[in-house]
Every structure is written in structure tokens, then in C-alpha cells.
Amino acid sequence: MRGALRLGTLLGIPVTINYTWFIAVWLVAWSLAGSYYPQQSPGFDANTYWAMGIVSAVLLFASVLAHEFGHALTARRFGMRTHAIMLFLFGGVAQVAEEPPSPRAEFLVAIAGPLTSLALAAALYAVSPVLGDRALGTIIRYLAVVNLMLGVFNMIPGFPLDGGRVLRALLWHRSNNLPRATRIAARTGQVVAVLFIGAGLVVLSRSLITGLWLVLIGWFLDAGAQSSYQQVVLRQGLGGVLVGAIMTRDLHTIEPSLTVERAIADHFLPHKHGGFPVVYGDHLVGIVTLQDVAAVPSDRRAEVVVREVMTPRERLKTVLVDDSAYDALARMMQAGIGRLLVLDGRGELAGIVTRSDLLHVLRLRGGLEN
Numbered sequence: 001m002r003g004a005l006r007l008g009t010l011l012g013i014p015v016t017i018n019y020t021w022f023i024a025v026w027l028v029a030w031s032l033a034g035s036y037y038p039q040q041s042p043g044f045d046a047n048t049y050w051a052m053g054i055v056s057a058v059l060l061f062a063s064v065l066a067h068e069f070g071h072a073l074t075a076r077r078f079g080m081r082t083h084a085i086m087l088f089l090f091g092g093v094a095q096v097a098e099e100p101p102s103p104r105a106e107f108l109v110a111i112a113g114p115l116t117s118l119a120l121a122a123a124l125y126a127v128s129p130v131l132g133d134r135a136l137g138t139i140i141r142y143l144a145v146v147n148l149m150l151g152v153f154n155m156i157p158g159f160p161l162d163g164g165r166v167l168r169a170l171l172w173h174r175s176n177n178l179p180r181a182t183r184i185a186a187r188t189g190q191v192v193a194v195l196f197i198g199a200g201l202v203v204l205s206r207s208l209i210t211g212l213w214l215v216l217i218g219w220f221l222d223a224g225a226q227s228s229y230q231q232v233v234l235r236q237g238l239g240g241v242l243v244g245a246i247m248t249r250d251l252h253t254i255e256p257s258l259t260v261e262r263a264i265a266d267h268f269l270p271h272k273h274g275g276f277p278v279v280y281g282d283h284l285v286g287i288v289t290l291q292d293v294a295a296v297p298s299d300r301r302a303e304v305v306v307r308e309v310m311t312p313r314e315r316l317k318t319v320l321v322d323d324s325a326y327d328a329l330a331r332m333m334q335a336g337i338g339r340l341l342v343l344d345g346r347g348e349l350a351g352i353v354t355r356s357d358l359l360h361v362l363r364l365r366g367g368l369e370n
């Protein structure tokens with residue numbers, strides 16, 4: 001997600017905060033200071049309630065962080081890296097880099113978060129009587145309830161919630177078919193999302209904030225279910241394929257000193273490619289696309305040379321021959337481009353891979369499976 005602020009690194013994992021997190025902290029602090037704490041623990045002044053609200057909101061997100069570390073540290077035990085843990089409007093997410101290697105790994109990684117939350121809830125309940133009815137005791141009791149809710153809410157069996165991952169692990173274990181297990185878990189996630197939206201609409205007339213909140217969560221879950229499913233399908237289809245196996249090796253290259261006019265006449269028109277690597281000797285210096293040459297006014301195409309309009313090598317997005325096709329797709333989507341030059345181990349040009357090469361692999365694999 002864009003708009004993330006890096007907070008620091010904890011236990012070797014970067015922790016980032018999305019700007020929507022600040023909205024959540026404010027909403028939580030406001031609702032606690034404005035109504036929850038005055039009802040639960042009367043007799044303090046407004047400033048104290050606000051201080052209690054802010055401290056609670058920050059500790060709530062520390063609880064979310066603990067939950068996510070439960071996932072990330074368990075993932076690490078199975079050799080899966082975590083890019084980052086991000087806090088945002090609806091809580092947190094541990095961005096685990098790899099798909100779980102086995103149903104057992106998926107099950108344990110998924111359940112580790114809710115178990116962490118439930119253990120925290122139990123510990124907080126245990127200490128709360130000692131702290132009595134003063135401000136601190138009230139905050140600790142609130143956090144115990146919140147951790148209990150975090151544990152229970154996340155076990156709702158719909159992808160992308162933890163319960164959905166547990167469901168997927170069980171289905172995967174039974175059927176040995178990951179795409180099918182993912183499809184069912186994602187469908188269940190969408191049903192859960194619709195239930196949230198429905199409940200939100202029912203509640204809306206009585207409590208605007210709660211109603212909107214439920215609708216928003218449902219919306220978020222629905223989008224999450226869809227995109228996790230698509231990602232799994234793509235990763236499944238492309239993950240085991242190396243770029244070197246599907247790239248085009250026999251490249252048409254262009255010299256940097258060629259005029260745009262000649263490049264169009266001799267290369268773009270006869271070969272119908274959208275772009276060509278620009279090579280000097282056998283050294284890659286850049287890439288020139290149809291858009292690059294088309295942007296040159298026609299009366300200047302005889303003077304302007306390719307070097308002046310190409311994207312130079314240092315700004316090129318590239319992949320290596322032994323990167324996976326899924327990595328290539330992820331990089332193309334991130335950069336919003338349709339082709340990547342492929343480099344060999346020495347950093348020299350080995351080929352080119354395009355979005356249609358990747359689509360071809362997906363279609364081929366889909367066709368072979370059915």
C-alpha cells in the first residue's frame with residue numbers, strides 16, 4: 001500500500017504505518033474519551049479521559065503489532081520472510097513474501113496471530129484486578145476486551161482473515177489442491193463481507209458510525225478476498241517458471257546513433273514490436289519504445305537520434321534470467337510497463353520478456369490443467 005511511513009525495525013522486520021492509521025488512532029481515542037471511559041469509570045475530568053483514550057489507542061495498536069508479529073515470527077520458522085508489518089485503518093498486516101510451503105505451515109502461521117491476541121487477553125485479565133478501578137486498571141480491562149475481540153474476529157472463516165487461512169489450510173490438507181482451497185476460502189470471505197455490509201446497513205438507522213464502520217469493513221474484506229485469490233492464481237501459474245525459459249532470446253536491437261526516422265522505417269514498421277533494446281557494440285545502453293519515437297514531431301525525425309529519446313539503462317526496470325515469471329509480472333505491474341529486459345549473470349542483455357509472454361504461460365498452464 002502506498003503512503004506508508006517507516007517507523008523502524010523490530011526483531012529484524014521493518015514496521016511501517018499507513019497514514020490511515022492516524023485516522024484510526026484518532027477515532028479510537030475520541031470514542032473512548034467521549035463516551036466509553038466516562039461510562040465505564042466515572043469521576044475523572046475531560047483531560048484525563050482524553051489522556052486515557054490516547055494511551056489506549058496507542059496500546060491497541062501495540063496489541064495489533066503483537067498479533068502481526070505472532071504471524072511473522074511463525075512464518076520465519078518455516079523459512080518465509082516478511083517484507084514488513086504495516087499498521088493501517090483496520091489494524092495490521094504482516095506482508096509475508098512467500099506462499100506457505102505446506103498446509104501445516106499455513107495453518108500454524110495463520111493461527112499464531114489470534115493465539116497471540118488470546119494469550120495477551122488472558123494475561124491482561126489476570127493482572128487487571130490488581131490494578132483496581134483507577135485509570136490504569138480501566139485501560140488494562142479495555143485492552144483485555146480488545147485483544148479478545150482481535151483473536152475472535154480474526155478467526156471468522158473467510159479469506160483474507162486468519163480464520164479464512166485456517167480454513168484454506170484444512171481444505172488444502174484434505175484435497176491437496178491449493179487453487180481450489182483458495183477459491184473456496186475466498187468465496188467464504190466474500191459471503192462474510194456481504195454479511196458485514198448487510199449488518200452495517202441494518203444498524204445504520206440506529207447508529208450511523210457503527211453502521212458505516214461495518215459497511216467499510218465488509219467492503220475491505222471483499223476487496224481483500226478478491227485480490228488474494230487473484231494473486232494466488234497468478235503465483236500458482238507463474239511461480240515455478242523461470243524468466244529465462246519464456247523470454248525471447250533472438251532480439252532485434254537498435255543502435256543509439258540511428259535517427260528516429262530510420263528507426264521507424266527499418267524497425268518499428270516492419271517488425272511490429274512495441275519497443276527495442278538499444279545496443280552499442282554488444283553493450284545494452286537503453287530501450288526505445290513506439291511512444292518514445294512517436295513523441296518526436298515528424299519534421300524533426302530526420303535529425304533526432306534514438307539515444308536522445310530512449311530510456312537510458314540506469315533507469316530501466318530489468319529482471320534476471322533466473323527470476324521467476326511471477327517476479328517479472330509483479331515488477332511490470334509495479335512500474336506500469338509491458339516489457340522488461342532480461343539480464344544474465346554478468347549483467348549483459350540476454351533477452352526480453354513481455355506481458356503477453358506471461359499471459360501465454362498462464363493460458364497454456366490453464367489449458368493443460370483442464
Ligand SMILES: [Zn+2]
Binds near residue numbers: 067071113114154162
Ligand atoms: Zn492475523
